[in-house]
Amino acid sequence: MLLQILKSKIQQLVVTESSLEYPGSISLPKALIEAAGIKHFELVYVNNKTNGNRIITYAVQNKSEDEVTVNGAASKLFNKGDIIHVLSFAYFDQNEADEHQPTIVIADHSNRVIETKVYEFF
Numbered sequence: 001m002l003l004q005i006l007k008s009k010i011q012q013l014v015v016t017e018s019s020l021e022y023p024g025s026i027s028l029p030k031a032l033i034e035a036a037g038i039k040h041f042e043l044v045y046v047n048n049k050t051n052g053n054r055i056i057t058y059a060v061q062n063k064s065e066d067e068v069t070v071n072g073a074a075s076k077l078f079n080k081g082d083i084i085h086v087l088s089f090a091y092f093d094q095n096e097a098d099e100h101q102p103t104i105v106i107a108d109h110s111n112r113v114i115e116t117k118v119y120e121f122f
Helices: 030-036 072-076 094-099
Strands: 002-014 017-019 026-028 043-048 054-061 069-071 083-093 103-107 113-118
Touching (some): 002 030, 030 083
Antiparallel strands (some): 002 083
């Protein structure tokens, strides 16, 4: 049996733009994508800490070092200045799940990586 487990989480991102005309996705800076181990077009969950909205979309890399853009229909749920978290998940068998430790990436108010750590269990 495979279990879907948190692979990585990027915390405290600030939405810099919401673009209704772009066809879907969330665009993130390369440094954040690489730190979290997220692949281009990978499915991600996006939680809006500001208003509680949650979406499932896919991640793409943008050319900016600090822009985070929510695109397409989701732009109606996410506004410039909202604080969000981006989560990626992966499937693990029972043994892998017992050993897996998710990567946590913490961003500053400019959407730059300030810390990468392994999730600490209580």
